[in-house]
Amino acid sequence: MFESMVFDLRDVHYNYRPGEASLVNINLQIMAGERVVLLGPNGCGKSTLQKVLAGLIFPQGEVRAFGSAITAHGMRDKDFAAAFRRKVGFVFQNADVQIFCASVLDEIMFGPLSMGMSVAEARDRAEDLLEHVGITALADRLPHHLSGGEKKKVAIAAVLAVNPAVLILDEPTNGLDPRTQRWMLDTLAELSAAGKTIITATHQLDIVPELAGKVVVMGESHTILAEGGPTKVLGDRELLLAANLIDERYHVHIHGGDGHVHIHQHLSEGERK
């Protein structure tokens, strides 16, 4: 039953080919307004799980979103799929794959126009976002002429244009310079404060405390190894080692009562010289 539960996954399994599991026995509930970080090493199934949540691939088991079963058959109903897409936005790791319009402005107007907004309304919305994201000067540029960070901003603005309640982001800070990375983290915090559900996949431990209210750790076995608050999960050295998220040299420090966490590497004597 849907009250504040946005996603409910039960006994989910997914194979790209027989005998090669990408997701194994996934049981996961995500509540409205939660900030969830899917944490795991490369190839553990984080992106696959996000695609399941975004209604792009359809696994074995039960996937429910906003009270309805999400199935391949159901998503072929254009109206149902459109209603789902208005609620769930997905920002791909590679911004190039989701940018397909002739200009940045067209790109951001695409969602509102396909929702049935008038051109004037869609343009207002796009201009709001261009300004908010800080890319007004890029409005008429060709998307493929932009830098990696700019493309990421365009991709996020394009997804936000339909004002989804859930935002799924695959490795959002990957390949970004420190300033754009900071912008990304601040934007996600702002969106979370506005009540959006944010589901982020990453293997970067240092951004987890800022991004997560709940951390879901996935292992190389393609299963969920643990779930919990960032302080608890990041403080569990054995778990992080088992999930191949840290090596022997990494240390996690939890400071004071505020649960502030930081992670860093200790160098050996030889490396310091």
Place this chain on the structure above:
Amino acid sequence: MNMPVWLEKTEYSLLPQAATRRRRADYLEKTLADVQKTMAEELDYTASAVRPGLLQQLNPRVKLVGMAFVLLAVALTGSLTVLVIIHGLLLLAALSSRIGWKAYLLRTWLPAVLFTGLTMLPGIFNWFTPGQPLVIIYQGLNWHVGPVTLPAELTITMQGLTVATLVLLRSAASLGVAVLLVKTTRWPVLTKALAGLGLPGLFVTVLDLTYRYLFLFLLLLSEYLWGRQSRLAGRERTGAKWEWIGGAVAGFLRLAGEYSREITASMQARGYNGSNHQVLVSRIGMADIWFFALTVLLLAATLGGTQLVRIHGV
């Protein structure tokens, strides 16, 4: 800059009821499904190539030469019996290499019938291949289609049917050899074996890169299609799909250009000069000797048989 007021509002509500009536997938959805299937098949080919089996254990160079002999035998023989025997042997080899008979027959006979079979179909009739009538479709009629008068009879001829069957069997057998080769040899091993047999390094590099980047582009195409799907927040207007396809094709060409420039630069940075220095470590064992001997025997028997037919007109 403050967040736009409309973005500050977040609405959580139930989804509408999905229609129960089944709708067929559109061509972009079908393309996505096909891309996924192709990638799964490619993974399946790799898995099949490392499975323990008769052909998998062979030295790739010996296997390549042996299969070339089989191909030669298929091309040279004019005997339906020999071709049927070769088909039997190929099927046996597939089963011994743990390739399911269904998968093997589907990959060989389906394209053979669809392409060669359909092309050869007119040739079985007396209009194209005169000869001894086998089945009479009509006879003694005086039909006109507009100004054209059709021949007085339409029959399936023995000569036409024989030639069509021969070509169909040859085509299926050639496909069978190709299927066995790629399903029991990993692509990089196959190209190394080709290099070992004297194929110029440049061709081998191109073959390797093509294979590698085809897979990469298929992956990228899936992401493109998912990227579009994830943003369809309403009914698409007419022509939107075509606009997207145009944009995607342009995007792909641009990316392919960027990739090729970067790949060339990285290869040059590592001293690439057109030669291929990959080393294939493999030994020749008893199984290789047996396989080679059998394929030589098959080729010799076929050549001998063909000569006998020529001399004695059997």
